[in-house]
Amino acid sequence: MLIKGGNANSMVTQVLKDVYALKKPYGVLYKKKNITRPFEDQTSLEFFSKKSDCSLFMFGSHNKKRPNNLVIGRMYDYHVLDMIELGIEKFVSLKDIKNSKCPEGTKPMLIFAGDDFDVTEDYRRLKSLLIDFFRGPTVANIRLAGLEYVLHFTALNGKIYFRSYKLLLKKSGCRTPRIELEEMGPSLDLVLRRTHLASDDLYKLSMKMPKALKPKKKKNVSQDTFGTTYGRIHMQKQDLSKLQTRKMKGLKKRPAERITEDQEKKSKRIKKN
Amino acid sequence: MSLGGAMEGQSVEELLAKAERDEAEKLQRITVHKELELEFDLGNLLASDRNPPTGLRRAGATPEAELQALARDNTQLLINQLWQLPTERVEEALVARLPEPTTRLPREKPVPRPRPLTRWQQFARLKGIRPKKKTNLVWDEVSGQWRRRWGYQRARDDTKEWLIEVPGGADPLEDQFAKRIQAKKERVAKNELNRLRNLARAHKMQVPSSAGMHPTGHQSKEELGRAMQVAKVSTASVGRFQERLPKEKNPRGSGKKRKFQPLFGDFAAEKKSQLELLRVMNSKKPQLDVTRATNKQMREEDQEEAAKRRKMSQKSKRKGGRQGPGGKRKGAPPSQGGKRNRALGGRMNSGPPPLGSKRKGGQHQGGKRRR
Numbered sequence: 001m002l003i004k005g006g007n008a009n010s011m012v013t014q015v016l017k018d019v020y021a022l023k024k025p026y027g028v029l030y031k032k033k034n035i036t037r038p039f040e041d042q043t044s045l046e047f048f049s050k051k052s053d054c055s056l057f058m059f060g061s062h063n064k065k066r067p068n069n070l071v072i073g074r075m076y077d078y079h080v081l082d083m084i085e086l087g088i089e090k091f092v093s094l095k096d097i098k099n100s101k102c103p104e105g106t107k108p109m110l111i112f113a114g115d116d117f118d119v120t121e122d123y124r125r126l127k128s129l130l131i132d133f134f135r136g137p138t139v140a141n142i143r144l145a146g147l148e149y150v151l152h153f154t155a156l157n158g159k160i161y162f163r164s165y166k167l168l169l170k171k172s173g174c175r176t177p178r179i180e181l182e183e184m185g186p187s188l189d190l191v192l193r194r195t196h197l198a199s200d201d202l203y204k205l206s207m208k209m210p211k212a213l214k215p216k217k218k219k220n221v222s223q224d225t226f227g228t229t230y231g232r233i234h235m236q237k238q239d240l241s242k243l244q245t246r247k248m249k250g251l252k253k254r255p256a257e258r259i260t261e262d263q264e265k266k267s268k269r270i271k272k273n
Numbered sequence: 274m275s276l277g278g279a280m281e282g283q284s285v286e287e288l289l290a291k292a293e294r295d296e297a298e299k300l301q302r303i304t305v306h307k308e309l310e311l312e313f314d315l316g317n318l319l320a321s322d323r324n325p326p327t328g329l330r331r332a333g334a335t336p337e338a339e340l341q342a343l344a345r346d347n348t349q350l351l352i353n354q355l356w357q358l359p360t361e362r363v364e365e366a367l368v369a370r371l372p373e374p375t376t377r378l379p380r381e382k383p384v385p386r387p388r389p390l391t392r393w394q395q396f397a398r399l400k401g402i403r404p405k406k407k408t409n410l411v412w413d414e415v416s417g418q419w420r421r422r423w424g425y426q427r428a429r430d431d432t433k434e435w436l437i438e439v440p441g442g443a444d445p446l447e448d449q450f451a452k453r454i455q456a457k458k459e460r461v462a463k464n465e466l467n468r469l470r471n472l473a474r475a476h477k478m479q480v481p482s483s484a485g486m487h488p489t490g491h492q493s494k495e496e497l498g499r500a501m502q503v504a505k506v507s508t509a510s511v512g513r514f515q516e517r518l519p520k521e522k523n524p525r526g527s528g529k530k531r532k533f534q535p536l537f538g539d540f541a542a543e544k545k546s547q548l549e550l551l552r553v554m555n556s557k558k559p560q561l562d563v564t565r566a567t568n569k570q571m572r573e574e575d576q577e578e579a580a581k582r583r584k585m586s587q588k589s590k591r592k593g594g595r596q597g598p599g600g601k602r603k604g605a606p607p608s609q610g611g612k613r614n615r616a617l618g619g620r621m622n623s624g625p626p627p628l629g630s631k632r633k634g635g636q637h638q639g640g641k642r643r644r
Contacts, residue, residue: 055381077383111347113322127321132378135317141368144356147318152344156326161336165344169352172303173295176356179349181341206379 001028001054003045005061006035011068011091012060018094018186019058022164024104026137028052038071039196042080050078056133066193074132076198076206084126085193089159092187101184102148102166107136109147109167114155122195123155145169149184162188303353305346313354316374320351391471431457502527 002016020029036044038059049055055075062068066087073083094101110131117127134151147167154161164185169177198206220232253261312321328339358369390398397403410419413428420428437449473479486500502524506512553560 074379076379076381081379107318109318109320109348109351111320111322111344111351113324113326113343113347115323115325117321118323128376128378131317131319131376135319138316138374139371141361141363141370142318142355143366143368144360145367147352147355150344150348150351152340152347154326154340154343156336161340163340163344165341165348167348173298174303176303176353178303179345179352181345181348183341203379205383207377208380208384209377210384 001030001048001052001057003030003048003057003059004033005037005059005069006033007062008033008060009062009068011088012062012070014093015070015088015091015186015188016058016060021094021104022108022134022185028054038073038080038083039085039194045073045080046075046078049075058133069193070190072129072133073196074129076202080196081198081202081206082125082129083196084122084129085195086160086190087193088188089191090187090189094184094186097183097185099166099182099184105136106146106148107139107142108134108164109150110134111150111152112155113152116155117153121197122192125195125197126160126192127153150181151185158191160190160192162186162190303349305349307346307350311347311350313351314375315354315358316372317376318351318355318371319374319376320347320354322347388475391474392467498524 002020004013004016008016016029020027030048034044036059038045045057045059049057055078057073057075059071059073060069061071066085068088068091070086070088071083072086074081112127112130117123130153149164149166152161152163152165154163163183164187165181166184168180168182170180172178197203220234222230222232224230307322307324309323312323313319314321322343326343328343355369358371360367360369362368407422409421411422411428412418413420415429420426422428431453437453439445439447439449443449486503488500492500505515508515
């Protein structure tokens with residue numbers, strides 16, 4: 001859900017509208033202004049999320065101390081889990097770039113560049129939050145020709161560059177096409193401001209997976225350190241005398257020999273008796 | 274001949290070399306060189322590039338072109354990975370099967386707690402009854418083919434019989450077909466009742482009992498009265514807009530029943546509660562039940578709002594929409610549609626004199642919602 005704060009200016013409103021366009025039909029944009037401060041009071045945000053059943057939100061506002069502010073956050077069980085405040089330094093809107101856009105509802109590709117995204121906990125949470133926010137619904141199959149746009153996040157010098165490009169597939173010699181990009185969508189230069197991250201145990205609680213979703217371990221299959229897969233077969237007890245082995249034709253018993261063997265066996269039995 | 278052979282050998286090598294070069298050229302269009310491999314999560318169509326962005330650092334103020342080049346490279350790698358997935362053709366479109374997403378993201382709602390076992394499941398567990406695996410199809414003698422066990426065109430369909438023998442002890446004038454249909458309805462109703470009971474047990478709710486609600490011919494006045502009351506309340510608005518007969522009185526005794534402790538009960542518990550009472554009365558600090566306090570405050574504020582709104586609409590109706598009573602409005606209208614911040618010691622605006630004398634200085638963040 002996309003909410004405007006009490007003093008949202010035109011830039012912030014346009015940002016919210018663009019993100020809503022990207023995220024149709026899974027988003028809801030509230031038209032009226034709401035005088036709340038997410039970092040001080042989370043109850044109204046929680047109320048909104050309960051009413052609209054949305055757990056991802058974006059809140060835009062503008063004041064002298066924090067110009068062009070955007071708070072992006074997510075909820076767990078209708079309580080705020082993480083909130084990160086970003087400042088917008090530069091913004092180019094969808095309608096400023098004049099070219100054709102992709103249809104709404106397409107699943108975007110997400111790319112994160114820059115090693116900053118793994119260094120601090122803040123950045124890691126931000127990455128997880130952006131993935132959660134911008135990935136579409138989870139699907140099992142995807143039409144290869146329908147991969148239309150890509151969102152690219154780069155972390156550099158404390159700034160985060162958010163660009164969206166439309167994909168053009170060109171012929172290359174082989175099956176995989178060559179990619180050309182065309183800038184399509186909103187582009188934002190963001191700066192990380194305040195954060196409100198969930199405590200570790202709340203985060204752990206929210207990450208808990210029910211037993212059904214945990215990946216099932218296959219029995220009797222193991223892998224060693226070199227990557228070789230070993231399997232185990234359990235056999236019943238075998239009678240080794242009745243085993244089928246390779247037959248050497250040259251060693252086959254000739255009829256004369258067999259007769260002499262029988263006679264020997266008979267004589268042995270008589271002796272025993 | 275040998276000359277031809279040598280030439281042939283040479284041309285084969287040449288051909289091979291040329292083929293290799295062609296391959297390399299082709300692949301060149303789609304290969305990208307990176308120092309560190311990207312990490313892919315194809316279930317989410319995600320790629321993470323860990324390489325430090327040195328090219329960008331040099332670019333300075335307007336890194337647009339470099340950003341686009343970097344994006345192009347990364348996207349090319351991601352597309353290469355995606356094109357290697359197993360594909361199938363679905364209605365003239367090439368579709369790739371995506372693997373499960375590997376990035377772990379927090380859930381939206383908590384894990385559902387395990388339901389309590391139903392009565393049958395408890396019984397089966399006790400007795401050690403395991404579900405028997407039954408075949409889907411059964412041989413039907415009448416039609417001479419394999420039919421399903423239940424459902425459309427089932428094997429032994431009771432409803433399609435045209436002849437039912439009257440059993441020995443039954444009334445010869447009874448309609449056996451109607452009896453069969455009735456028995457089926459009763460079984461379905463019983464099943465439904467058991468299902469609802471299981472649900473109620475799972476959610477720890479009470480099933481509304483339908484003890485006296487079946488119309489027999491002979492019900493007493495009280496039973497009828499009770500049935501009528503229940504019927505009145507079982508509407509979508511819980512009986513708020515049901516009309517009453519001209520002189521019909523309010524039903525008596527329809528509130529909650531109060532429970533009283535017996536006069537001579539648990540002496541230890543009684544002693545404890547009396548001592549607790551004395552302690553509370555002696556203590557200097559006031560005790561505050563946060564939930565009740567906030568609920569009361571909320572209700573008062575809601576009533577105030579409603580009264581104001583009514584007054585506004587009345588005045589505007591009477592004076593034809595004059596802007597006169599604008600001054601009466603509160604300064605900052607509270608945040609839209611939401612339950613306001615109930616933090617004690619937070620920004621508590623003017624409001625009525627707070628709840629008598631009891632107030633604890635801002636320790637709690639607003640009490641729980643009305644439960």
